[in-house]
Amino acid sequence: MDNRTATPHAVVIGSGIGGLTAAVALHARGWHVTVLERAASLQPVGAGIGLAPNSLRALDVIGVGDEIRALATWQGDGGMRTPSGRWLARTSAKAAVERFGDLLVPVHRATLIDALASRLPDGVVRTGSPATLTDPGAATEGRRAQVTTPDGDIEADLVIGADGINSAVRPALFPGHPGPSYAGLTTWRVVAPTPDGPFDPHETWGRGALWGTQPLTGGRVYAYAAAAAPAGAAAPDDERAELLRRFGTWHDPIPAIIDSVAPDQVLRHDVRHLTTPLPAFHRGRTALLGDAAHPMAPTLGQGGNQAIEDGVVLAHHLPPHGDLAAGLAAYSAARVPRTTGIVRASARVARLLTLTSAPVVALREALMTLSRFGPGLALRTFDGIADWRPPQHTYSDQAQAQAQAQGHEGGRVRR
Template identity: 45%
Template sequence: MDGSSAVVVGGGIGGLAAAIGLHRIGWQVTVVERASTLEDAGAGISLAANGLRALDELGVGEAVRNAARGQYSGGTRTPRGGWLARMDGSALERAVGTPIMGIPRSTLHRLLRDSLPADALLIGTEADSLQQVSPGTVRVGRSGTVLEADLVVAADGIGSAMRGRLFPAHPGPAYSGSTVLRAITEHPVDPGTDFELTWGPGAEFGHIAFPDGRAEWHAVLNLPAGTRFADPLAELRRRFGTWHDPIPALLDATRPTAVLHHDVHELRTPLPSYTAGRTALLGDAAHAMTPNLGQGACQALEDAVTLAAALATAPTVQAALAHYDAERRPRGQAVARAARQAGRMGQQLSHPVAIALRNTAMRLTPSRAATRMILRHHAWVPPRLR
């Protein structure tokens, strides 16, 4: 299907990855992004082996690895600093060929954009309509003009307007019960480890170390949706200031204006399909999940490679989309369920007895067993792109 065309709605990680994959198989691609300026909002991200393998297939894996820091040391702790589980990044690397890598989101976005033709990205443009105009053509309205293509990729995030048009009976995203504040430190710090999570009653604090010495931190709290603070950094110092080092130091190294605050939503009701007509849903638009497994972006990258590979080999777009849905929907929805369960047994636990039982179970779990649990999600092998 060389010479075919696609419109990708959404210029986030999943949308850019899908555009790269389609471009690599010979398609003409236009990415429509409603943001008028690409500020690369977000803090940091961890990429597991499955996401990195997808990036390798897209041709950007080496560049991403060179800009990222491997997570070899760290683990999960209690607020006083006691270890519940230690990370063995070297064992994980031996098992799957790579450690988990930490990278600023802005860097990942830039590397993905740089892999596309300069004229492929239309910013400040909202896709405000979607119409199947013939058996082989889809029309996307955007800011008074129309784009026609053989395929539309809906990668417009958790609040996807495209998903709403395609599945109007679906209830849409649901609040997870948790809200997250995050930032990148203003200057280099020494957090002591590459990656950590600390679990307290209904709260989590974690960090990711970057190659330039700075670190991303995040704080997750069980709070009603819409809760906001007049001084977020001061509120976090109040809640986490007595937790173990380096948590107070990470907060002290952060500019107050750098703190981002978002409620965590998910698609708790699974979609009946990841496709409709000549439209494929991808990333958060298809399977928005809680961040408790660090798999949201990795699943979007898997989606992108799987979609491109199907379109490269299937005889028709319809056959390719059927294959994409059969491959991606069971896995994406299973990972979303696992992420939800991980949150309930991790950060969201608040009852002292339940926390004590969980902590004891974690301390007694052998490191090999913990590695095997991780491999359930990381040990994914991408289809080849020609």
């Protein structure tokens, strides 16, 4: 890169799903990579994630896809229900595979983080290392980017801001941008023991509220809920009690799942999204991905999936000694339109979810049960999303072997 023969160095700020995907993909291409994580460990904040066919194909590029597919638990039917338990729309794992060519695999976030981190050499990920972008660098000049850490400054050929919805890198690149705004709903997430008796994976839609239950491996389920609420609201006692108040009378197995978890196992977060898209996902030698670039409502379950896509597409456009400016421009050109569309689609579904008027909710349910809308409704929502394919299938054996032989040299630290 930049007519140098030395192996270029990429610094990733943040070790979430998108940051680690980018680190693995760049390492496989032959970059030296350093991942800087503020937290003391790689234990992710969160519960489960549903990996859709689009992200599974992206994970295939870095050799992780089949490991995740082996964790698939959904083999039968599922769909959308009312709080009383009546089915509004049905679908099946077979129909999903036929439509999109692959599975939907719910996994614990820690499982995915472990799978990604295991593809990186020892020493690549530095936990307990908060980082600040002090210079985004200049891609068309010789000026490298600079990141400040407690151990000193690191110069890099490329910096990736993967530091989440509260990203400090995003406003450093685009200081005039308004940033994320409140989407009008809050969410709860739990991982709980599998309830007694059979159940089908489902999303249940009520008045201004939603509940979802998905099976995980190891005798567990991933359950998530959302409801219209003022920004910053919190339960007067604890969030488990709040779930019981809101969802305790809904159909089985929802009450049993809530009963099975302790109050401190319930995660609650307000939903914010970036309805005003960024003009680009890069500036200078610095790129953004995942929630740092395009936070979205979770109503289509695509936040983590899009972060995975970002990491693979970014690496695709950045061969180690290629034209960095052109590669970053190609990354923005590929990712800004796609993620903007998904952010907006997720916002539309969020607005449907927050409907509380009884007549309007009844009309929504009627539309869902009509033959035109009901069968396959949940799958049709993902047309143009889950059928995405990465720009390449897998990295060449030569690139993989080169990356493994080079190992990791780390960045230059000035004290």
